[in-house]
Amino acid sequence: MSINRAEKICWKKCWILNYVLAFLLFTIWCFSMMWRWHPVVVYACKEQRSDVLILSPWLAPIVWNGTYNSVILNAQFHQRNVRVGITVFATKKYTIFVQNFIDTAEKYFMVGHKVTYYVFTDRVSDIPAIDLREGRHLVVLQVPTYQRWQDVSMRRMEMIRHTSQERFINEVDYLVCVDVDMIFSDEIGVEILSNLVGTLHPGMFSVPRESCTYERNPQSEAYIPTDDGDFYYAGGFFGGTIEEIYKLTNFCHNAMMADQAKNIEAIWHDESYLNKYLLYHKPTKILSPEYLWDDDFGRPDYLKRRRFLAVRKNHYQIRNRR
Numbered sequence: 001m002s003i004n005r006a007e008k009i010c011w012k013k014c015w016i017l018n019y020v021l022a023f024l025l026f027t028i029w030c031f032s033m034m035w036r037w038h039p040v041v042v043y044a045c046k047e048q049r050s051d052v053l054i055l056s057p058w059l060a061p062i063v064w065n066g067t068y069n070s071v072i073l074n075a076q077f078h079q080r081n082v083r084v085g086i087t088v089f090a091t092k093k094y095t096i097f098v099q100n101f102i103d104t105a106e107k108y109f110m111v112g113h114k115v116t117y118y119v120f121t122d123r124v125s126d127i128p129a130i131d132l133r134e135g136r137h138l139v140v141l142q143v144p145t146y147q148r149w150q151d152v153s154m155r156r157m158e159m160i161r162h163t164s165q166e167r168f169i170n171e172v173d174y175l176v177c178v179d180v181d182m183i184f185s186d187e188i189g190v191e192i193l194s195n196l197v198g199t200l201h202p203g204m205f206s207v208p209r210e211s212c213t214y215e216r217n218p219q220s221e222a223y224i225p226t227d228d229g230d231f232y233y234a235g236g237f238f239g240g241t242i243e244e245i246y247k248l249t250n251f252c253h254n255a256m257m258a259d260q261a262k263n264i265e266a267i268w269h270d271e272s273y274l275n276k277y278l279l280y281h282k283p284t285k286i287l288s289p290e291y292l293w294d295d296d297f298g299r300p301d302y303l304k305r306r307r308f309l310a311v312r313k314n315h316y317q318i319r320n321r322r
Protein backbone atom coordinates (compact mmCIF):
# COMPACT_ATOMS: atom_id res chain seq x y z
CA MET A 1 0.00 0.00 0.00
CA SER A 2 2.55 2.53 1.11
CA ILE A 3 4.78 1.83 -1.88
CA ASN A 4 1.87 2.48 -4.24
CA ARG A 5 1.18 5.84 -2.65
CA ALA A 6 4.79 6.87 -2.86
CA GLU A 7 4.75 6.02 -6.56
CA LYS A 8 1.61 8.15 -7.13
CA ILE A 9 3.19 11.19 -5.49
CA CYS A 10 6.28 10.74 -7.59
CA TRP A 11 4.18 10.68 -10.81
CA LYS A 12 2.38 13.85 -9.78
CA LYS A 13 5.70 15.60 -9.17
CA CYS A 14 7.05 14.43 -12.49
CA TRP A 15 4.02 15.87 -14.31
CA ILE A 16 4.44 19.20 -12.61
CA LEU A 17 8.11 19.14 -13.48
CA ASN A 18 7.26 18.42 -17.11
CA TYR A 19 4.88 21.39 -17.25
CA VAL A 20 7.49 23.66 -15.73
CA LEU A 21 10.09 22.42 -18.16
CA ALA A 22 7.77 22.88 -21.14
CA PHE A 23 6.92 26.38 -20.01
CA LEU A 24 10.60 27.23 -19.64
CA LEU A 25 11.45 25.88 -23.06
CA PHE A 26 8.56 27.81 -24.59
CA THR A 27 9.73 31.02 -22.94
CA ILE A 28 13.26 30.50 -24.21
CA TRP A 29 11.91 29.85 -27.71
CA CYS A 30 9.82 33.03 -27.57
CA PHE A 31 12.81 35.10 -26.61
CA SER A 32 14.98 33.57 -29.30
CA MET A 33 12.29 34.36 -31.91
CA MET A 34 11.97 37.89 -30.63
CA TRP A 35 15.70 38.26 -30.82
CA ARG A 36 15.75 36.87 -34.32
CA TRP A 37 13.08 39.23 -35.64
CA HIS A 38 14.09 42.08 -33.43
CA PRO A 39 15.80 44.24 -36.11
CA VAL A 40 12.88 43.90 -38.54
CA VAL A 41 10.29 44.68 -35.91
CA VAL A 42 12.20 47.72 -34.79
CA TYR A 43 12.71 48.76 -38.40
CA ALA A 44 9.01 48.48 -39.21
CA CYS A 45 8.01 50.44 -36.13
CA LYS A 46 10.58 53.16 -36.18
CA GLU A 47 11.24 54.05 -39.77
CA GLN A 48 7.83 54.13 -41.45
CA ARG A 49 6.80 57.54 -42.63
CA SER A 50 3.67 59.10 -41.22
CA ASP A 51 3.93 62.43 -43.08
CA VAL A 52 3.35 61.03 -46.58
CA LEU A 53 1.26 58.39 -48.36
CA ILE A 54 3.31 55.18 -48.49
CA LEU A 55 0.74 52.81 -49.95
CA SER A 56 -1.58 53.34 -52.93
CA PRO A 57 -5.27 52.40 -52.63
CA TRP A 58 -4.45 49.23 -54.66
CA LEU A 59 -1.66 48.39 -52.21
CA ALA A 60 1.33 49.33 -54.34
CA PRO A 61 4.15 50.69 -52.16
CA ILE A 62 5.07 54.34 -52.67
CA VAL A 63 8.82 54.53 -52.20
CA TRP A 64 10.11 57.25 -49.89
CA ASN A 65 13.25 57.39 -47.82
CA GLY A 66 12.65 55.53 -44.59
CA THR A 67 10.12 53.03 -46.01
CA TYR A 68 12.54 50.25 -46.94
CA ASN A 69 15.76 48.56 -45.86
CA SER A 70 18.36 48.57 -48.62
CA VAL A 71 20.52 45.91 -46.93
CA ILE A 72 17.68 43.38 -47.11
CA LEU A 73 16.69 44.44 -50.64
CA ASN A 74 20.26 44.32 -51.99
CA ALA A 75 20.74 40.81 -50.63
CA GLN A 76 17.47 39.73 -52.24
CA PHE A 77 18.31 41.14 -55.67
CA HIS A 78 21.93 39.90 -55.54
CA GLN A 79 20.57 36.43 -54.94
CA ARG A 80 18.59 36.78 -58.18
CA ASN A 81 21.67 38.22 -59.92
CA VAL A 82 19.45 40.93 -61.35
CA ARG A 83 20.43 42.87 -64.49
CA VAL A 84 19.13 46.42 -64.92
CA GLY A 85 18.97 48.41 -68.14
CA ILE A 86 18.57 52.17 -68.19
CA THR A 87 17.53 53.98 -71.38
CA VAL A 88 18.12 57.61 -72.29
CA PHE A 89 17.59 59.53 -75.50
CA ALA A 90 20.30 62.02 -76.39
CA THR A 91 19.52 63.44 -79.80
CA LYS A 92 20.87 66.65 -81.28
CA LYS A 93 22.35 68.96 -78.63
CA TYR A 94 21.15 66.68 -75.82
CA THR A 95 24.34 64.66 -76.25
CA ILE A 96 26.03 67.22 -73.99
CA PHE A 97 24.15 65.72 -71.02
CA VAL A 98 25.42 62.17 -71.44
CA GLN A 99 28.78 62.48 -69.70
CA ASN A 100 27.40 63.97 -66.50
CA PHE A 101 24.44 61.64 -66.52
CA ILE A 102 26.61 58.53 -66.65
CA ASP A 103 29.31 59.88 -64.33
CA THR A 104 26.76 60.55 -61.61
CA ALA A 105 24.94 57.27 -62.32
CA GLU A 106 28.20 55.41 -61.74
CA LYS A 107 28.30 56.98 -58.32
CA TYR A 108 24.67 56.55 -57.29
CA PHE A 109 22.63 54.30 -59.60
CA MET A 110 22.30 50.60 -58.67
CA VAL A 111 25.79 50.51 -57.19
CA GLY A 112 26.99 46.90 -56.87
CA HIS A 113 24.48 45.57 -59.43
CA LYS A 114 24.76 44.76 -63.14
CA VAL A 115 23.82 47.80 -65.20
CA THR A 116 23.65 48.50 -68.93
CA TYR A 117 23.23 52.04 -70.19
CA TYR A 118 21.37 52.22 -73.49
CA VAL A 119 21.99 55.60 -75.07
CA PHE A 120 19.84 56.29 -78.12
CA THR A 121 21.29 59.03 -80.28
CA ASP A 122 21.44 60.41 -83.79
CA ARG A 123 25.04 61.51 -83.16
CA VAL A 124 26.90 58.37 -82.23
CA SER A 125 30.31 60.02 -82.56
CA ASP A 126 29.36 62.66 -79.97
CA ILE A 127 28.96 60.09 -77.21
CA PRO A 128 32.16 60.13 -75.17
CA ALA A 129 34.00 57.01 -74.00
CA ILE A 130 33.31 56.78 -70.28
CA ASP A 131 35.05 54.66 -67.65
CA LEU A 132 32.56 52.33 -66.06
CA ARG A 133 32.73 50.18 -62.96
CA GLU A 134 32.90 46.42 -63.18
CA GLY A 135 29.69 44.77 -64.37
CA ARG A 136 28.49 47.93 -66.10
CA HIS A 137 28.26 48.52 -69.84
CA LEU A 138 27.41 51.26 -72.28
CA VAL A 139 25.49 50.50 -75.48
CA VAL A 140 25.04 53.29 -78.01
CA LEU A 141 22.14 52.89 -80.42
CA GLN A 142 21.61 54.92 -83.56
CA VAL A 143 18.17 56.50 -84.05
CA PRO A 144 16.70 58.80 -86.71
CA THR A 145 16.53 62.54 -86.18
CA TYR A 146 13.17 64.23 -85.67
CA GLN A 147 12.88 67.98 -86.05
CA ARG A 148 10.30 68.85 -83.38
CA TRP A 149 11.24 68.09 -79.77
CA GLN A 150 7.70 66.79 -79.25
CA ASP A 151 8.36 64.13 -81.89
CA VAL A 152 11.75 63.32 -80.40
CA SER A 153 10.02 62.83 -77.07
CA MET A 154 7.10 60.79 -78.45
CA ARG A 155 9.16 58.53 -80.69
CA ARG A 156 10.95 57.22 -77.61
CA MET A 157 8.02 54.89 -77.01
CA GLU A 158 8.35 53.34 -80.46
CA MET A 159 12.10 52.86 -80.09
CA ILE A 160 11.87 51.34 -76.62
CA ARG A 161 9.15 48.99 -77.86
CA HIS A 162 11.28 47.93 -80.81
CA THR A 163 14.45 47.44 -78.74
CA SER A 164 12.56 45.51 -76.06
CA GLN A 165 12.01 42.68 -78.53
CA GLU A 166 15.38 43.02 -80.21
CA ARG A 167 17.73 43.38 -77.28
CA PHE A 168 16.39 44.17 -73.84
CA ILE A 169 14.58 40.86 -73.45
CA ASN A 170 17.89 38.99 -73.93
CA GLU A 171 20.11 41.34 -71.96
CA VAL A 172 18.34 42.69 -68.87
CA ASP A 173 15.60 41.79 -66.37
CA TYR A 174 14.32 45.28 -65.64
CA LEU A 175 14.30 48.48 -67.61
CA VAL A 176 14.34 52.02 -66.27
CA CYS A 177 13.43 54.72 -68.81
CA VAL A 178 14.47 58.26 -67.93
CA ASP A 179 15.29 61.70 -69.35
CA VAL A 180 18.92 62.47 -70.08
CA ASP A 181 18.99 66.12 -68.97
CA MET A 182 19.27 64.94 -65.38
CA ILE A 183 21.91 64.07 -62.81
CA PHE A 184 21.93 61.57 -59.97
CA SER A 185 22.62 63.25 -56.66
CA ASP A 186 21.76 60.50 -54.16
CA GLU A 187 21.37 56.72 -54.11
CA ILE A 188 18.87 54.98 -56.37
CA GLY A 189 18.88 51.23 -55.90
CA VAL A 190 16.85 48.07 -56.29
CA GLU A 191 14.05 49.52 -54.14
CA ILE A 192 12.70 50.98 -57.41
CA LEU A 193 12.44 47.63 -59.21
CA SER A 194 9.05 46.00 -59.76
CA ASN A 195 6.84 44.72 -62.58
CA LEU A 196 5.48 48.13 -63.52
CA VAL A 197 6.76 51.34 -62.00
CA GLY A 198 5.56 54.94 -62.28
CA THR A 199 6.99 58.06 -60.66
CA LEU A 200 4.94 60.87 -59.11
CA HIS A 201 5.42 64.10 -61.01
CA PRO A 202 7.09 66.63 -58.66
CA GLY A 203 4.89 69.48 -59.89
CA MET A 204 1.65 67.55 -59.75
CA PHE A 205 2.18 66.03 -56.33
CA SER A 206 -0.61 66.96 -53.89
CA VAL A 207 -2.71 68.50 -56.65
CA PRO A 208 -6.41 67.45 -56.69
CA ARG A 209 -7.14 65.14 -59.60
CA GLU A 210 -9.46 67.59 -61.38
CA SER A 211 -6.47 69.91 -61.66
CA CYS A 212 -4.00 67.29 -62.95
CA THR A 213 -2.90 68.04 -66.49
CA TYR A 214 -4.33 64.85 -67.98
CA GLU A 215 -5.56 65.03 -71.56
CA ARG A 216 -9.18 66.21 -71.36
CA ASN A 217 -10.11 66.09 -75.02
CA PRO A 218 -12.51 63.13 -75.45
CA GLN A 219 -11.34 62.72 -79.06
CA SER A 220 -7.81 61.84 -77.92
CA GLU A 221 -6.64 58.33 -77.11
CA ALA A 222 -5.05 59.82 -73.98
CA TYR A 223 -8.41 61.16 -72.72
CA ILE A 224 -9.09 60.88 -69.00
CA PRO A 225 -12.44 62.24 -67.71
CA THR A 226 -12.30 64.93 -65.00
CA ASP A 227 -13.77 62.59 -62.40
CA ASP A 228 -11.19 59.92 -63.08
CA GLY A 229 -7.45 59.63 -62.41
CA ASP A 230 -5.52 59.12 -59.20
CA PHE A 231 -1.83 59.91 -59.39
CA TYR A 232 -0.14 61.99 -62.06
CA TYR A 233 2.98 60.26 -63.33
CA ALA A 234 6.04 61.88 -64.85
CA GLY A 235 7.05 61.03 -68.40
CA GLY A 236 10.68 61.27 -67.37
CA PHE A 237 10.90 58.16 -65.17
CA PHE A 238 9.11 54.85 -65.60
CA GLY A 239 10.20 51.26 -65.48
CA GLY A 240 9.39 47.60 -65.11
CA THR A 241 10.10 44.17 -66.52
CA ILE A 242 10.75 44.01 -70.27
CA GLU A 243 7.37 42.40 -70.85
CA GLU A 244 5.54 45.17 -69.02
CA ILE A 245 7.59 47.89 -70.70
CA TYR A 246 6.79 46.34 -74.05
CA LYS A 247 3.06 46.49 -73.31
CA LEU A 248 3.30 50.07 -72.03
CA THR A 249 5.33 51.43 -74.95
CA ASN A 250 3.18 49.49 -77.42
CA PHE A 251 0.02 51.11 -76.04
CA CYS A 252 1.54 54.59 -75.96
CA HIS A 253 2.98 54.39 -79.45
CA ASN A 254 -0.22 53.02 -80.99
CA ALA A 255 -2.32 55.63 -79.19
CA MET A 256 -0.05 58.42 -80.42
CA MET A 257 -0.24 57.14 -83.99
CA ALA A 258 -4.04 56.89 -83.79
CA ASP A 259 -4.18 60.49 -82.56
CA GLN A 260 -1.75 61.66 -85.20
CA ALA A 261 -4.04 60.20 -87.87
CA LYS A 262 -6.82 62.35 -86.38
CA ASN A 263 -4.47 65.34 -86.27
CA ILE A 264 -4.53 65.37 -82.48
CA GLU A 265 -1.58 65.61 -80.12
CA ALA A 266 -2.13 65.16 -76.41
CA ILE A 267 -1.38 68.15 -74.17
CA TRP A 268 1.78 66.71 -72.60
CA HIS A 269 2.78 64.46 -75.49
CA ASP A 270 4.15 61.06 -74.39
CA GLU A 271 3.46 61.88 -70.72
CA SER A 272 -0.29 62.11 -71.41
CA TYR A 273 -0.37 58.65 -73.02
CA LEU A 274 1.73 57.22 -70.19
CA ASN A 275 -0.79 58.57 -67.67
CA LYS A 276 -3.65 57.02 -69.61
CA TYR A 277 -1.90 53.65 -69.60
CA LEU A 278 -0.95 53.72 -65.93
CA LEU A 279 -4.45 54.76 -64.87
CA TYR A 280 -5.92 51.56 -66.32
CA HIS A 281 -2.88 49.31 -65.76
CA LYS A 282 -1.95 50.13 -62.20
CA PRO A 283 1.75 50.28 -61.36
CA THR A 284 2.96 47.67 -58.88
CA LYS A 285 5.29 50.23 -57.32
CA ILE A 286 5.22 54.02 -57.27
CA LEU A 287 8.26 56.22 -56.80
CA SER A 288 7.97 59.39 -54.76
CA PRO A 289 9.22 62.71 -56.19
CA GLU A 290 12.57 61.97 -54.48
CA TYR A 291 13.25 60.04 -57.68
CA LEU A 292 12.54 62.92 -60.02
CA TRP A 293 13.00 66.37 -58.65
CA ASP A 294 13.48 69.83 -60.02
CA ASP A 295 14.77 72.52 -57.67
CA ASP A 296 12.30 74.92 -59.28
CA PHE A 297 9.76 73.24 -56.99
CA GLY A 298 11.77 74.25 -53.89
CA ARG A 299 12.70 72.03 -50.94
CA PRO A 300 9.54 70.85 -49.16
CA ASP A 301 9.80 69.11 -45.76
CA TYR A 302 8.53 65.75 -47.01
CA LEU A 303 11.42 65.54 -49.45
CA LYS A 304 14.17 63.89 -47.39
CA ARG A 305 16.41 63.10 -50.35
CA ARG A 306 16.81 64.45 -53.84
CA ARG A 307 18.08 61.48 -55.79
CA PHE A 308 17.63 62.47 -59.44
CA LEU A 309 17.65 66.12 -60.39
CA ALA A 310 16.76 68.12 -63.49
CA VAL A 311 19.75 69.97 -64.87
CA ARG A 312 19.12 73.68 -65.08
CA LYS A 313 19.19 74.71 -68.69
CA ASN A 314 17.81 77.11 -71.17
CA HIS A 315 14.98 74.99 -72.66
CA TYR A 316 14.55 77.15 -75.69
CA GLN A 317 18.20 77.18 -76.76
CA ILE A 318 18.81 73.45 -76.53
CA ARG A 319 15.52 72.42 -78.06
CA ASN A 320 15.75 74.62 -81.12
CA ARG A 321 19.41 74.35 -82.02
CA ARG A 322 20.26 71.61 -84.42
Ligand SMILES: *[C@@H]1O[C@H](CO)[C@@H](O)[C@H](O)[C@H]1NC(C)=O
Pocket (backbone or CB within 6 Å): 047, 065, 066, 067, 068, 304, 305
Ligand atom coordinates in the same frame (compact mmCIF):
# COMPACT_ATOMS: atom_id res chain seq x y z
C1 LIG B 1 16.59 58.29 -44.76
O1 LIG B 1 16.18 57.08 -44.16
C2 LIG B 1 17.16 56.49 -43.34
C3 LIG B 1 16.62 55.18 -42.87
O2 LIG B 1 16.21 54.39 -43.91
C4 LIG B 1 17.51 57.40 -42.20
O3 LIG B 1 18.53 56.83 -41.42
C5 LIG B 1 17.96 58.73 -42.75
O4 LIG B 1 18.15 59.63 -41.70
C6 LIG B 1 16.93 59.29 -43.71
N1 LIG B 1 17.48 60.47 -44.33
C7 LIG B 1 16.96 61.66 -44.16
C8 LIG B 1 17.69 62.77 -44.84
O5 LIG B 1 15.95 61.84 -43.54
